[in-house]
Amino acid sequence: MRRTLLLCFVHGFKGGDDTFGANSKFSKDLRKSVAQALPNVDVRVAVYPTYDTRGDLAGCVARFVEWLLENVIDLEVAARTPSPTVDPSVHCVLIGHSMGGIVAADALLALAGDQRIGEEEDATELNAMMFPYVHGVLGLDTPYLGIAPGVVAHTAEDQYAAASSAFNQISGLTDALWGTKSGSAAQAASRALPAAEAVSGAAAAAAAAGAAASKGAAGGGSGGGWGWGKIAMYAGAGAIASVAAGTAATVAYRNRDQITERFSWATSHLEFVNCLARGEVLRARITRVAEVNRQLGVGFGNIYTQLGKGAPARTNPTPVGAAGSLLGITSSRRTFCNLPSGQTPSGEWRPAINDVAREETGAHMAMFEASTNPNYNTLLGDARDMVVKWTVDTAWYEGSTGGLAAVP
DSSP states (O other): OOOEEEEEEEOOTTOOTTTSSTTOHHHHHHHHHHHHHOTTSEEEEEEOOOOOOSSOHHHHHHHHHHHHHHHHHHHHHHHTOSOTTTSOSEEEEEEEETHHHHHHHHHHHHHTTOOOTTSOOOOOOOOTTOSSEEEEEEEESOOTTOBOTHHHHHHHHHHHHHHHHHHHHHHHHHHHHHTOSSSHHHHHHHHHSOOHHHHHHHHHHHHHHHHHHHHHHHHTOTTOSOOHHHHIIIIIIIIIHHHSOTHHHHHHHHTHHHHHHHHHHHHTHHHHOGGGGOHHHHHHHHHHHHHHHHHHOOEEEEEEEEEOTTSOOOSOOSOOHHHHHHHTOOSSSOBSBOOOOSSSOOOEEEEEEESSOSSHHHHHHSTTOTTTOTTHHHHHHHHHHHHHHHHTTSHHHHTOOSOOOOOO
16 A cells, blocks of 8 residues: 655744745745655644643644644545554654654654653663654754754854944044043043953853743743843843943843843743753763664764854854853854764764754744745755665655656
């Protein structure tokens, strides 16, 4: 009988129909490309509906598995499969953007009979007869090993540079208005201007503040969450106020909504998946998924965004200050996700370089739009190649018979 490969798309944090949906260009393009490369099977798309990206991850995974089961049963019934649990006609590839990739990975572990992430590790015999059968898990910029510290640190540096630039412009305007370059007003402005090394120090202080507040939010303590008051306490008192007093502090305060929004974008992920702040849990997930790959041949990969030519040049190619050294931040490779070191099995990781995006979160959110990602076709081809590689040499694919489906 002719078999079906079901591509299941799961959006990430605060995602929805604008990420994967009925009119998603990426899901349509990927289905068509995979279908052309795998003519023995029908390739279909299922998009997990918009779901709450906050709260308990385990509950979210359970609801996703239930939805997946219902969709696969419907297809098996329509195909009149004699023994769907023994010889299924439907295999699934779970494709998740951002946090959706973590939902997909945990769903695979649940179906394969592994214990929940966070439970004590025992020797577990994996279920080769899992139903629905997951053929592979493809993450699209999924932070399986956490969000790169540069997402916060570079944002802090950019915001501080913007405030300093505005202060310089205001200082120049003061000179023009008062018609003096050596008077008391100009001297005061000169003393308030930040030196080059002070900018780096301020950026480092802001980066350290970002890391500290992220850690506080992840821990669920009373101080968790980014409010302007906390940013002012750390970055303002520790860096901006001491370096660019007066007008610069006013500019920074006026930009507080932008700064808060950027920090909140990264740290609010922790409200949904607090394991991003727990390295041992992240590594445990990767290790277990890699074991499913080893024992059952289930594919696993992650295509991660990386800034290219459009990223602003950094003046310091080494870690920025003491905070940069502590966090391991460098400006030579800017990604949204932490990358594996290669010391432990972690599947296949491929970069998706965006030569237009100027910062990491922008590249992360714009990866599925050709207008904002010049390498959209490369991303599409890499995703197709992974799915095809996991499928083409399997007995399940070779056993598919019947007429070839037309690819629109």
